Amino acid sequence: SRSKVYFLNEHYMPARLSRINPAYVYLYDNKPRDLQIHTSVLPYLENLLQAAQQDGIDLLITSAYRSFGVQEDLKSQYVVTYGAGTANQFSADQGYSEHQLGTAVDFTAKKAGANWDAFEAAPAFAWLTKHAYAYGFTLSYPKSNAYYAYEPWHWRFVGKALALRLQNDKKYFYDLDQRAIDSYLVTIFD
Numbered sequence: 001s002r003s004k005v006y007f008l009n010e011h012y013m014p015a016r017l018s019r020i021n022p023a024y025v026y027l028y029d030n031k032p033r034d035l036q037i038h039t040s041v042l043p044y045l046e047n048l049l050q051a052a053q054q055d056g057i058d059l060l061i062t063s064a065y066r067s068f069g070v071q072e073d074l075k076s077q078y079v080v081t082y083g084a085g086t087a088n089q090f091s092a093d094q095g096y097s098e099h100q101l102g103t104a105v106d107f108t109a110k111k112a113g114a115n116w117d118a119f120e121a122a123p124a125f126a127w128l129t130k131h132a133y134a135y136g137f138t139l140s141y142p143k144s145n146a147y148y149a150y151e152p153w154h155w156r157f158v159g160k161a162l163a164l165r166l167q168n169d170k171k172y173f174y175d176l177d178q179r180a181i182d183s184y185l186v187t188i189f190d
Helices: 042-054 068-082 084-090 116-121 123-135 160-169 178-189
Strands: 017-019 036-038 059-063 104-109 137-139 154-157
Touching (some): 036 042, 116 123, 123 160
Antiparallel strands (some): 059 104
């Protein structure tokens, strides 16, 4: 059941988006890419990236805000490549992606590149697991979650207070009950 995952219509866009410093953006085929995130989230993300760098961790961002249309195109490509059953395990339908909120990012490490399996084993993932909560981020789809395949690279901003609470309780965002999730979404996005 996907009831806990918020639906956004095709016109939903965060009130304000800001550009992520290209120094932190992973280059596919050495082409520069313009990635954006919710303006309110940007300072937390920058602090997280700077702290990682100071600890010798080479975190990069492969994806951030994605519009309804971009998510729709991406999902269609995955369905063609992997078939609908497999694509549904790791890719949200348009309108259900946390990326459309402008508060989720996909990370990688320089050495892992676009190899997702390598990211879980990278020091960057271990660093995020230990420190991301201090910057307001939490892992969205841990092992054995009810929504999508395990995604060690996909982290969402929930604010420092909630991230700390989840870290202390050894819980994840979707472990919260529906009412808590709904009220959180309303507070963040209204």
